[in-house]
Amino acid sequence: xxxxxxxxxxxxxxxxxxxxxxxxxxxxxxxxxxxxxxxxxxxxxxxxxxxxxxxxxxxxxxxxxxxxxxxxxxxxxxxxxxxxxxxxxxxxxxxxxxxxxxxxxxxxxxxxxxxxxxxxxxxxxxxxxxxxxxxxxxxxxxxxxxxxxxxxxxxxxxxxxxxxxxxxxxxxxxxxxxxxxxxxxxxxxxxxxxxxxxxxxxxxxxxxxxxxxxxxxxxxxxxxxxxxxxxxxxxxxxxxxxxxxxxxxxxxxxxxxxxxxxxxxxxxxxxxxxxxxxxxxxxxxxxxxxxxxxxxxxxxxxxxxxxxxxxxxxxxxxxxxxxxxxxxxxxxxxxxxxxxxxxxxxxxxxxxxxxxxxxxxxxxxxxxxxxxxxxxxxxxxxxxxxxxxxxxxxxxxxxxxxxxxxxxxxxxx
Numbered sequence: 001x002x003x004x005x006x007x008x009x010x011x012x013x014x015x016x017x018x019x020x021x022x023x024x025x026x027x028x029x030x031x032x033x034x035x036x037x038x039x040x041x042x043x044x045x046x047x048x049x050x051x052x053x054x055x056x057x058x059x060x061x062x063x064x065x066x067x068x069x070x071x072x073x074x075x076x077x078x079x080x081x082x083x084x085x086x087x088x089x090x091x092x093x094x095x096x097x098x099x100x101x102x103x104x105x106x107x108x109x110x111x112x113x114x115x116x117x118x119x120x121x122x123x124x125x126x127x128x129x130x131x132x133x134x135x136x137x138x139x140x141x142x143x144x145x146x147x148x149x150x151x152x153x154x155x156x157x158x159x160x161x162x163x164x165x166x167x168x169x170x171x172x173x174x175x176x177x178x179x180x181x182x183x184x185x186x187x188x189x190x191x192x193x194x195x196x197x198x199x200x201x202x203x204x205x206x207x208x209x210x211x212x213x214x215x216x217x218x219x220x221x222x223x224x225x226x227x228x229x230x231x232x233x234x235x236x237x238x239x240x241x242x243x244x245x246x247x248x249x250x251x252x253x254x255x256x257x258x259x260x261x262x263x264x265x266x267x268x269x270x271x272x273x274x275x276x277x278x279x280x281x282x283x284x285x286x287x288x289x290x291x292x293x294x295x296x297x298x299x300x301x302x303x304x305x306x307x308x309x310x311x312x313x314x315x316x317x318x319x320x321x322x323x324x325x326x327x328x329x330x331x332x333x334x335x336x337x338x339x340x341x342x343x344x345x346x347x348x349x350x351x352x353x354x355x356x357x358x359x360x361x362x363x364x365x366x367x368x369x370x371x372x373x374x375x376x377x378x379x380x381x382x383x384x385x386x387x388x389x390x391x392x393x394x395x396x397x398x399x400x401x402x403x404x405x406x407x408x409x410x411x412x413x
Contacts, residue, residue, distance in 0.1 A: 004029050007407050008151055008161030010138050010179065012036025014045055015379025015396035016167035017121045022404025024128035030408060032130045033161075035151070037137035037175075042118045044169070048393065049106070053114035055092065056085040056397070057390040058101045068391045070193070070248045072384035075359045076395070082412050083401045085394055095120050104240075106390050141179050147374055163407045165367075165376040167400065170353030176381050180357050184371040188383045190355030191254040193247045197262065198343035199236035203306045207232045210303050216265040217241050224249045227268055232303070235345060237262075243388040246344070250354035250385075258344045264337045266299060266307065272331060279319075279327050287320030291330075294319070307333050352392055356383040365413045366406035367399050376403040 007023055009016045012034050024032045034041070048054055059065045062080035066073045089099050089107070097120045099107045109116040125132060137154035141164065144150055149164045168176025170190060177187045199205075210232045217237075218225040226248070228241035246253065253260065267275065278296065286294060292315050295304030309315060311333035313326055322330075357377055361370050369375040378399040386392045405412045 004031065005162040006030075006160065007032045007163045007165070008149065008159065009034045009165045009167060010141075010151075011165075011167035011169060011176070011379070011381075012038070012041035012132070012134065013167060013169055013379060013396070014042065014121075014393055015400040016165065017042060017125060018397050018400030019165050019167060019376075019378050019404040019407070020130045021121070021124045021128050022401050023407045024125070024130050026405055026408035026410050028129065032128075033159075034125070034130060034132050035136045035138055035153075036132070036134045037154075039135050041132060041134060042121060045118055045121070045393075046114050048114060049108060051114050052108045052112045053117045054106050054108060054390040054393065055099055055117060056088045056107050056394045058085065058105045058107055060084060060086045065391075065394075068389070069384060069386045069395070070250065071354055072359060072382070072386075072395070075364055076384065076398075079364055079398050079402055083398045085390075087401075088394060088397050091397075092117070092120060095124055104389065138175070138179065141183060143183060143372060143375075149374065163374050163376065165378060165403055165407065166381055167378045167396075167403075168381050170356070170380045177356070180377070180381065183369070183375055185361055185369065186358045188355040188358055190353040191250050192344065192346070192352075193250040193354040193385045194243050194352040194388055195246045195344040195346055196233065196238040197236045197242055197246075197341045198258075198345065199262070199339045200342050201339055203310055204232060204236070204339065205234070207302055207306060208234045210300050211239065212266055212303070213298050214268060215241060216268040217245050218263045218265075219245070219249065219253075220261050220263060222249065222252060224252070230264070236341070237264075237339075240388060247352075247354075247385065247387045253344075258341065260341050262339045262341050264339065265335045266303070266337065267296065267334050270335075272335065275331055275334065276327065279322065279330070282319045283322060288318060290316060290318055291322070292317075296334075307337070310337070352385050353380060354383075354385050356381050359383055365402070366411045367403035368406055376407060378403045 009020050020032050020034050066076045098110045100110045139154045140152040142150045148162050151159045212230045215230040216227045226241045226245040229239045230241050231239035292308045295301045311329045367376045379396040384395050
């Protein structure tokens with residue numbers, strides 16, 4: 001990279017900012033500008049993790065990290081060997097932001113406030129001399145010969161740069177994908193990932209806020225199965241197990257138009273045999289007690305009550321009165337409740353897409369296009385997406401960091 005070259009970055013999110021900072025710090029002579037179509041930068045960072053910002057995940061081995069990515073698993077081994085969560089922690093620590101690790105491995109700023117991360121990134125960008133232009137939508141990009149790019153903005157302005165990074169986020173908004181296509185790239189069709197399930201069952205709708213610390217969700221007729229916390233909501237089901245299932249099944253569930261049967265095992269630590277033994281023990285030791293009033297831990301009393309009723313048992317029945325058929329009905333309901341999913345909702349205000357620029361069209365050592373020299377990609381515009389837990393932000397930090405060094409003429413290969 002020649003001294004004083006202009007670097008244009010389209011997209012003022014996590015990946016775009018990280019690339020801009022990295023490039024400007026690696027080459028202080030570079031003229032780095034971030035163009036953001038919205039009025040504010042880093043909006044997705046602000047809302048992540050319920051406003052706390054799930055920065056990354058405490059998984060510090062590249063080969064253990066990549067299986068958390070339904071799209072991009074094998075391709076990310078190389079990038080994560082160069083910049084992984086441990087490097088992210090060190091990067092923020094070096095700028096005065098300490099992260100903490102929660103029991104499930106998610107990492108947040110110790111302040112539990114996403115503004116800590118936003119202010120750190122904006123401060124680092126300013127200190128590095130990055131120009132930040134908001135409310136600056138890009139209408140089109142044209143490759144110049146022999147090199148460089150012409151950027152046309154929505155307000156009619158024109159600008160030029162020597163190197164260009166597209167970090168426009170998920171392709172649900174077509175603009176970012178169209179820019180990539182106009183420069184010779186192919187887009188894997190985007191569909192939502194990380195979404196919650198709509199379930200119309202009236203009995204389930206009576207239980208908003210009830211959670212189960214460990215349940216197993218599966219879709220019959222597929223290989224989709226996930227285990228973890230499940231949360232019952234006003235509209236159906238959410239929680240880590242559901243979100244992971246939606247990520248792995250993003251395309252398949254889209255093909256089904258988000259209408260499919262779902263099986264829930266509310267007590268996966270138990271086998272059919274161990275549950276049958278519990279039933280027998282209760283018949284012997286708590287025979288006079290009503291089944292509906294004696295929930296099996298860790299199920300809440302409210303959920304247990306509904307499962308007993310949905311299983312077809314009389315609400316007044318006592319343990320001593322259970323027949324073999326009753327026990328089988330209850331066992332079936334506890335281990336394989338069948339629900340009909342009728343739609344989806346976004347995970348809070350967050351949105352992750354499956355799809356984007358094909359990875360075989362990008363040099364993943366530098367994030368440079370294999371089809372258009374001088375063009376780079378980072379973040380969710382690529383066909384990479386992770387499960388919930390900080391993995392999508394880590395992909396943004398990693399790809400932005402690699403692109404930033406490469407655009408500064410110092411690729412980390």
